[in-house]
Amino acid sequence: MTDTDITIRIPNPAAPEPLEAARLTGGARPEDIEYIRKEGAVYVYEAPVRLWHWVNAAAILTLMGTGYLIGSPPPSMQIGEASQQFVFGYIRFAHFAAAMIMTVGFFGRIYWGFVGNRHARQIFYIPITNARWWREIFFELRWYLFIEAEPKKYIGHNPLAHVAMFFFVTLGMIFMIITGFALYAEGAGQGSLPDTLFGWVLGLVGNSQRLHTLHHLGMWSIVIFTIIHIYAAIREDIMSRQSMVTTIISGWRTFRDDRVE
């Protein structure tokens, strides 16, 4: 992630009248024209990563909504006889289906960590032995506490976001997948595939009620992450020196200035 081999591009004076179309869109100052001639963008999130992000976001929203309802069911409905009505069954089905999609997506994401670009690997580890990285965390914390006047430029996740991604998303999702499948194994029955793979979790936790509670608290940790994630992405999009929201749509990280620090 730390590229020291930086090429600073120098504008080519021999170029023909640059960017005529850009001038036509109006309001362009000479320095704007000078700036947009440079490649002020890095391709960070490849298509599979972006696809995973949005599928995952949709799955997690579904899981939160249905999961909350499984813990606190909606008011009883009297559509027909119990044999004609499957309201709670559908809620649980949606939860399980979204969980399966999320799990498959997570495995796909791990695979992409191996074959994708270097940014695809960032969320799977934290460089805890790198002293400089720790200093950067505190720098970013000071930026969020309004102590630093200006943030730094980052290509991938900034160190603070990196920590949040690692703990809430990578470890958080592993925790939710393991506890979730352990709960699913209870319904699937002893000797079933989910039970063979994840039945040991119930033995470890001891009591299914306790396992439910842990899974439930896991959901709230992801709710908390979601709030921070969306707020930070929008705030950084406005206040930082690089793009955030468009990056997870197009994959390109654009920068607002060409200063070296």
Next chain:
Amino acid sequence: MSQIETFYDVMRRQGITRRSFMKYCSLTAAALGLGPAFVPKIAHAMETKPRTPVIWVHGLECTCCSESFIRSAHPLAKDVVLSMISLDYDDTLMAAAGHAAEAALMDTIEKYKGNYILAVEGNPPLNEDGMYCIIGGKPFVEQLKMAAEHAKAIISWGACASYGCVQAASPNPTRATPVHKVILDKPIIKVPGCPPIAEVMTGVITYMLTFDRMPELDRQGRPAMFYSQRIHDKCYRRPHFDAGQFVEAWDDENARKGYCLYKMGCKGPTTYNACSTVRWNEGTSFPIQSGHGCIGCSEDGFWDQGGFYDRLTTIKQFGIEENADTIGMTAAGVLGGAVVVHAAVSALKRAQKKTQEKVEG
């Protein structure tokens, strides 16, 4: 061990006819989930095998396991089981008392070293060197260890012996400890429940005597034939659960209609037991059928899982007493507020910076 009678001898001596005996064998086969081919096998084992001596010890408990056991639905099963196990020591049921009783215990251990089954009802408290439970002038934990040393296998009766039950509930002042955490070197069968279902108890014993081996156990050491499914999986109110039809209050119309008790805190979905299939009191009923949710009595630490009438467990860590939803919503609410404040300060800072730049610029 020629002096020990076979099960069949005992039954005949008790005036049980051959016909009744065969009925009992069929019933046992059915209860254990075995095919008809096993009926003659059971009969053969009963006719030829000497009775297995059982020592039944009592620690910190309420005797509800014994009470349940002697109420086994099929009267024959109770009679047979009580007489077919050579119950050489059980301080609650035996006629002898005092030194005579303790002598019987020592005799049995000495005589059948390595061949008897130790049934434990209740558990030993370990605090103060076990002084919270004294049997025959000695801490119960000593009697338990001594009796366990030469036992072939141990049956942990009930939630007390299996998990600790109420005396081990937080903060567990006497340090009541389940049997498997005290006896580490013997095969232990947990038959949890407060109390366990009578037919489950007799079923486990009959299986062990008939086949001379432990029943198949699940990951938590419980007989898989009775504890492999949750109450919820076989609950006759399950269709109302799937339909989303719940009892909302104890006296509402839904309660009268027999809807699902999930919202009333029923622990059926998290409790492994045979109540919804075997039922209680000669198969008459079980808690959910009587309109009350399951309290999860056969689960590890069931006293510490919050109220019996709450779906979500009360969490007591960090000095708070709330359920996961309240904690999560509070945290999300506080965070949401913080985000709004942070956003406002960010906007102000930004506006301030712009004004400054304008002034300077």
